[in-house]
Amino acid sequence: MTWINRNWLMLGIMKGLVVTIKHFFKIGNRPVVTVQYPYERMEIAQRFRGLHSVDKNKCIGCGICEMNCPNNSIQIVRHNKGWYPQVKIGQCMFCGLCVDTCPMGQFQFIHVITTRLHNKAHKQVKQSKGGIITFHQLLEYLRFNLTLGTVPHNHGQRGHGTNF
Amino acid sequence: MTETEEFTLNVGPVHPSTHGVLRFVLRMDGETIKDTEMVLGQLHRGLEKIAESRSYLQFVPYTDRLDYISGMTNNYAYTKAVEDLAGITVPRRGEYLRVLVMELGRIVNHMLFTGTLFLDLAASTPIMYCFRDRHNILELFESLSGARITFNYIRPGGVRGDIPEGFIDKTRALLKELPSRIDEYAELLNDNEIIKMRLKGIGMLNPKDAINYGVTGPMLRGSGVSHDIRKDDPYSVYDELDFKVCTRSECDTYARYIIRMDEMRESLHIAEQALDAIERLQGPVSTSYFPRIFKPARGESYSRIEAPKGELGFYIVSDGSEHPYRVKIRSPSFCNLMALPQMVKGLKISDLVAVFGIVDICLGDVDR
Amino acid sequence: MNIINDVKNRFEHAVVETYTQNDGKEGMLIKKESLVDVCGFLYKSGFDHLSMISGMDYVEWMEVVYHVWSYTRKENVVLKVKLDRSMPVVDSVVSVWSGADWMERETYDLIGITFENHPDLRRILLPEGWIGHPLRKDYDLTVDQYVIIGEDGSDVVTTDASKLLRKEVLHDRN
Amino acid sequence: MTQTIYDNIVYLLSLVGISFGDSIVPKIIIVLLIAVLLLVGVALMVMFFTWMERKVLGHVQVRRGPMITGPHGLLQPIVDGIKLLTKEDITPKRADKWLYFIAPLIVFVPSILVFIPMPFGQGAIVSDLPVGILYIMAISAISPVGILVAGWASDNKYALLGSLRAVAQDISYEIPMVLTVIGVVLITGSLSMQDIVLAQGEKTWFVFLQPLGFIIFLIAAIAEMSRIPFDLHESESEFVAGFFTEYSGMKFAFFFLAEYAHLFGISAIMATLYFGGWQGPLIPGIPVVIMSIGWFTIKVLAIVFFTIWLRGTVPRVRVDQILSIGWKVMIPLALLNLFITGLLVAGGVL
Secondary structure (H helix, E strand, O other): OOHHOOOOOOOHHHHHHHHHHHEOOOOOEOOOOOOOOOOOOOOOOOOOOOEEEEHHHHOOOOHHHHHHHOOOEEEEEEEOOEEEEEEOOOOOOOOOOOHOOOOOOEEEEEEOOOOHHHHHHHHHHHHOOOOOHHHHHHHHHHHHHHOOOOOOOOOOOOOOOOOO | OOOOOOOEEEEOOOOOOOOOOEEEEEEEEEEEEEEEEEEEEOOOOOOHHHOOOOOOOOHHHHHHHHOOHHHHHHHHHHHHHHHHHHHHOOOOHHHHHHHHHHHHHHHHHHHHHHHHHHHHHHOOHHHHHHHHHHHHHHHHHHHHHHOOOOOOOEOEEEEEEEEOOOOOOOOOOOOHHHHHHHHHHHHHOOOOOHHHHHHHOOOOOOOHHHHHHOOHHHHOOOOOOOHHHHHHOOOOOOHHHHOOOOOOOOOHHHHHHHHHHHHHHHHHHHHHHHHHHHHHOOOOOOOOOOOOOOOOOOOOEEEEEEEEEEEEEEEEEEEOOEEEEEEEEEEEHHHHOOOOHHHHHEEEEHHHHHHHHHHOOHHHHHHH | OOOHHHHHOOOOOOOEEEOOOOOOEEEEEHHHHHHHHHHHHHOOOOOOOEEEEEEEOOOOEEEEEEEEEOOOOOOOOOOOEEEEEEOOOOEEOOOOOOOHHHHHHHHHHOOOOEEOOOOOHHHHHHHEEEOOOOOOOOOOOOOOOOEEOOOOOOEEEOHHHHHHOOOOOHHOOO | OOHHHHHHHHHHHHOOOOOOOOOOOOOOOHHHHHEEEEEEHHHHHHHHHHOOOOOOHHHOOOOOOOOOOOOOOOOHHHHHHHHHHHHHOOOOOOOOOHHHHHHHHHHHHHHHHHHOOOEEEEEEEOOOOOOHHHHHHHHHOHHHHHHHHHHHHHHOHHHHHHHEEEEEHHHHHHHHHHHHHHHHHHHHHHOHHHHHHHHHHOOHHHHHHHHHHHHHHHHHHHHOOOOOOOOOOOOOHHOHHHHHHOOOOOHHHHHHHHHHHHHHHHHHHHHHHHHHOOOOOOOOOHHHHHHHHHHHHHHHHHHHHHHHHOOOOOOOOOOHHHHHHHHHHHHHHHHHHHHHHHHHHHOOOO
């Protein structure tokens, strides 16, 4: 309190106000950085660890990825006369050890980070022009938001968040 | 005199300013804190037990989940313990790359710290500015490792991959831009009278207590003890780099905040040197071959590094098999948090929020 | 490392053996009766930072490892105490380093080593009533334990999954 | 006697040829119409404020603010309102049901009543009370009661502590606020809001005559509006949401409305007392009523913009600091201001 008596001019706050107003009017290199997600997307790096993909013709089903998975989320299963790795995405922690240790180099990450449901909802929002969305689209959008996993579901019905 | 009655106030585990799931049980007299008790363990995942059933390489991604704000330093601390255990040396270019990402990680951590601290004090703007700049560093990390938070990049024997195309230029541009951003934070925050009113003179911890409580990192340096493991017990290539230890002797929260601001600038300085070295040096970034089945000799090793939050140590005991026999984690947040009751005794509950913000913990690190 | 010699000279019978860790840090195995004395001596000789306490379960015996660092001398030293596994009890070093408080509680919690004269020895990470100490090698990983909220609002540990609010926990396991 | 909205409506009706003598029913209808108009006007303004707050704060914080609903998110407040109305209304088990129910109303009603003697424009005043500013101060002093009731009835320690803080702050900042208002009243010689506005038309804006008073009023007003840096009502980093921690749905909406209506009210008082109210240069061709309302709105928006801008810059003050600023700095200064003003007025300078 004795301190404030000595700083009547509040110069520090004034300085702060100048900084914030500069941002408000975008003076200097202070652009808006928000990415309006459904309409525009950020660039994903080349090495991004998204969902997994396997080249069907080259995978030999050796099981090294299964052995190296820290979370036991990979299983080698039979599919169309061959043995292929199957990844439980809900359990996967995207460490990339399976991709690194694949002897054929065919186990890969693809740059897909959203699931079908998400894509559907985003498409709905994307189709709307100029930000005005129809009631149906609004409902779809709300459903998309609600099913992201925060809302409890009925027992027996899995949340869409883990059901990819 | 009117008589007052003490009461118990439960703060957390779900509360806006506990930075996760920590629970305080406060004994209060009005707004004044008489006694603080902390209930931990809501985020306990048993990482030390998990380590006993994973191979040495498989445990690296788990260390990302320790202090999930600065994953690079966690990776490095564990990796260093394993390398000490098995006597692996890493090519110098790899070491410089590690230092670069660790120092950038330190800036990331301190930016998040600055943002959340002032969010706790109800200023919502700093966190947005900090996250804007943090995002740029995370982009770099993403281009290096493929992830933004859980990197799994530094691993025994080196790093996961060499730098991608255009990395040097992008990093250099970023290192050029960041100092002006940090100056802007300082302009916005450092002289603000209300911030000074809130932060000065609270959360005092004198040097003797700080050492005795095992407080480390910026918390210790804010108490006037000039100690930095990078300087005093150098690891990696830090003894070849030029930087200074930021110390302040005021012992209060404001000093600890200013130290983090200074450390960001120092880290930028280190990162520049490391980047120059990466450009200058030729050669691989990791040992040519790290065995898939890795069985180090019997023995034990303890390695500690200066993580952004303090001293992060890994104690690994090997019984000669594929899995570590025991991994013990000395997490900075856990040990720094222990001194909190001492620091907030007799303060107001609003000060608890500020002091707790300044301790800069990560609950993943506390509970492991 | 002259501190080990100092300790040897000062406490003739306390040091059982000395050893070197793989990373070159010097350590000594001391008798558990003289732990607090040795620690007090270390503190007085400048080893003021207790870096960490780790409990070890070697199936036949147990160990507590203390990694100590000196801010003034910039040296490491490692202390080890061997304990009987059937009754793992050791003296607390909180009186020397206050920072040992939570570390000892954690060791007690996770590995089941009791620290005598500790001011407040309770479980810290796991709730009270947890069955077993997880970091022991014979901890039964197959038994699921759940923490539910009891009648009075406190945490209750149970192995009975039928009272859980979220039953899908069980579904997910299979 | 100044024109009121009622007079204007009667005048307009008489222009179309409708007139009524002493019958009471049309009068009541007109009065109700005015009440609805006032409510709707305030509600619209509040909605605009919430949108503006998010937008301004967003641009300060290198974000964009709401963008999806409507052009630049203009419909966001309506969507928010629908969300609030459709949310589950929770009453804690051990709450005092009746008080819990009544508290939002105690807070909400005064914040609307404040607008009755407020001159929105020339001829746009609901009732030109001769005791206008006194009435406003008295009415707005009721809402701390509601806050205290809400905090106590919730049976929650956060809510109780938050409400105690809020009441302590409201009371300690009302005193300097009223003391500075007396300065304005001394110059004007009238308590009527309309007279204060007209007096500023004759002289000059009181912000130039009362600079010290204005600064004190500004700080006290920010405290009364419970905006950052003085938003101890909420103090969300300590007490989750302050006195309305337990409130949800419709009742929360009332608190929300009251908060922003309060913001509007106090900004309007400030515009009236210090910035000449609806006075401003007239553009020929535009009716005076609309022009004056426009000037008033611009002034209010400028003040609100300032509070939002301030919110984007500074953190919150601690509770003991806020009280000691109030009692040890603000009140002596307000008294000093009053003293100087009194001397000047007695000396005939003002």
